[in-house]
Amino acid sequence: MTIKENLTKIDQYLAKCESEDIDIKDALSCYSSALEIADNTIKELNTLSEEMVLIEKKYDTLVKTPISFSSDD
């Protein structure tokens, strides 16, 4: 699932947990599921940050390497 879909799912579980009609067992189940999705979402966000750093380093090297033509080429 995308991060956006994860957030939507968490909202759905929250709505259930905060509902007056929910059974305590269902509430506990929704709570656990929501926590799990939140954990996974945080991990994905951290991975994204790390990948962005790698990309920046890669392009930093590429972009800063001078390319020059000469009449001998």
Added chain:
Amino acid sequence: MFNKEKSVYSVSQFNNLIKSFIDEIPPFRDVFLKGELSNVKYYQKGRQLYFNLSDGNAVINCVMYDTFLKQLKFDPKNGDEVVIRGKLNLFVKRGSLSFQVAHMALAGQGELKQNFEKLKAKLLKEGLFDPNNKKKIPQLPTKIALITSYDSAAMWDFITIARETVPSMMFYIIPSTVQGDSAPRELINALDIVEQCDDIDLVVMMRGGGSAEDLACFNDEALVRKIAECSYPLISAIGHEIDYTLADFVADMRSATPTDAAKLVVSAYLQLVLQLQRRCETTFHYLNDKIEERREEIYQRIEDFQSHLNEEIVTVKETLNHKLLRLEQANPLHKLRQGFSITRLESNSTSCKSIYKVKKGDVIETEIYDGVLLSKVHLIKEKS
């Protein structure tokens, strides 16, 4: 083969015999000669003057030594018509004849030169030298007809210099004598051959330096007229810097020497190469600049994207934290920690959310934070 009555001489003996004969014969001992000077050259730091004397049909080698040179009242030059007095001399060792000059004086304008000027004026009047009639020399010729003495220094100088710049240049060599009585006819024949070619760009007629007599064939009227009729552009490259023949005047262009003619022919190629080099350099600089611009642009866009993404990540994390807080608040276990409990019917484990779901005597489970209490309903009271 050998007649017993004839003497057999050594070369020295024979040469000495000739010398003694010459020295004794009055016409050879003191004689006046008239003719035109050519090939005038000083040697031994100006103490000896060598020249040829010609009447247009024959030539004699002459020398004038320092003792007599001092008495000269003019500076002898090629073309001067002179009268000389001296004697014939044989150099025994070399076996060569020369005329030793004791006196020399100007006799008026040289006949050869006179004839040259006369013909030049005639052809000029006819318009053969008119600049408007000159054909344009092609800038980038690829096939050139060379009319010259075959295997001569002039021929190889031209080919070598031309091919240094344009290795692919093609040459049609049309050999011809370039001096003497037969030269005009051969040169005209060479031009006839040129007219039969249909794929040449340029004709070059050339020879190396020489005396005025050597170059005289290029003043031949028939040859000059033939050059004027040539349908291809023609460059003359005859003799040295200062030598001008009628062929030079009628040619479409004149070069001082065969070497200069070769340089002239390839000059446009050199210009083209220089222009191409300059254009390449300009293009390279332009491309380099453009690449640098785009690199900067790409780098900026990567930075912008990274910045935007980081902002998005921070926003999402904040949203997530907010939801986690709400989740914690909604955590049923959190309620139990606060002192709330959950009551269920032991019989079916359903939550008791209403007094009307239980009756007196039912066994109920009360889940508190750290355990479960079992109890029996003793009294049910409705909330007032």
